[in-house]
Amino acid sequence: xxxxxxxxxxxxxxxxxxxxxxxxxxxxxxxxxxxxxxxxxxxxxxxxxxxxxxxxxxxxxxxxxxxxxxxxxxxxxxxxxxxxxxxxxxxxxxxxxxxxxxxxxxxxxxxxxxxxxxxxxxxxxxxxxxxxxxxxxxxxxxxxxxxxxxxxxxxxxxxxxxxxxxxxxxxxxxxxxxxxxxxxxxxxxxxxxxxxxxxxxxxxxxxxx
Numbered sequence: 001x002x003x004x005x006x007x008x009x010x011x012x013x014x015x016x017x018x019x020x021x022x023x024x025x026x027x028x029x030x031x032x033x034x035x036x037x038x039x040x041x042x043x044x045x046x047x048x049x050x051x052x053x054x055x056x057x058x059x060x061x062x063x064x065x066x067x068x069x070x071x072x073x074x075x076x077x078x079x080x081x082x083x084x085x086x087x088x089x090x091x092x093x094x095x096x097x098x099x100x101x102x103x104x105x106x107x108x109x110x111x112x113x114x115x116x117x118x119x120x121x122x123x124x125x126x127x128x129x130x131x132x133x134x135x136x137x138x139x140x141x142x143x144x145x146x147x148x149x150x151x152x153x154x155x156x157x158x159x160x161x162x163x164x165x166x167x168x169x170x171x172x173x174x175x176x177x178x179x180x181x182x183x184x185x186x187x188x189x190x191x192x193x194x195x196x197x198x199x200x201x202x203x204x205x206x207x208x209x
Contacts, residue, residue, distance in 0.1 A: 001035070001042055001044055001045060003032075003034050003035040003038070003045075004031070004035040004044055004045040004047075004048040004049070005044075005048075006031055007027070007028045007031035007032045007035065007048050007052070008048050008051070010027040010028045010031065011024070011025070011028040011048075011052065014028065014055065016187075017180065017183075017187075028052055032048055032049045032052045035049065036049050041072060042072075043069055043072040043073045043079050046065065046069035046072060047069045047079060049069075050062055050065035050066040050069050050086075051066075051086060054086050054090060054190075057190065059090060059091075062090060063092070066087060070083050070099075077103050077106035077110070078103065078107055078110065081099065081100055081103030081104070081107065081110055081111075081114055083099055084096045084097065084099025084102075084103060084114075084117070085100060085114055085116070085117045088117040088120070089116075089117055089188050089189055089190060090190050091190055091191050093124070096117065097117075100114055100117060112137060112138055113138065113143075115134045115137040115138040115146075116145050116146075116149065116188070118134045119131045119132075119134035119138065119149045119153070120149070120189060120198075121134075123149070123153060123156075123194075123197070123198065124194050124197070126156075128153045128156040128157050129157065131149070131152075131153040132150060132153035132157065134149075135149035135150040135153055136150065138150075142173070143173065144170050144174040144177060144184075145188075147166040147170040147173065148170050148185075150166040151163050151166045151167055151201070151205045152201030152202050152205065154166065154201075154205055155200075155201035155202055155203065155205030155206075156201040158204070160204070160205055163206065164206070167207065178209050181199060181202065181207070182199060185198055185199070
């Protein structure tokens, strides 16, 4: 389990485009393989192993492994939240959202990054006000995803003036965001059309992408 935890840290370095990301990805693969050898029936280990295929854009393997992880304990509030988060962003929106909703109801201490998926869920349905409300709850101060989702939703709502403060925050957290936007968004959002729709909202808000 410790190896899986370390793998998740390395994998996040890659997905968030932090320094030495490619080296971090290699470590993620190495550590998830070893963790699975040692404890394949540990649900957390299995989730991180499945997530590795999400990161690598290997959709079929991801879906197979994440179902295996879910089967190990379908009633774990925190674990099913993580499963629902990545299922949603992989394109399995209804199943993923259902798991997220259940996790939020069962666990008052759930992490606010869950709202990254719920915001995109409503965004794809053109429910941009609801998407913005969910993005406001994404309270992870060191990550650019919260302000990015707020900017995209506000762009679609033609609220450019309100978006400016969030654009400022986004650029502070990720100065090269505009030049890497598609690349960064597609690390998490696995539907090309939805990536472009998010880009559209960002452009309407005033970003040059």
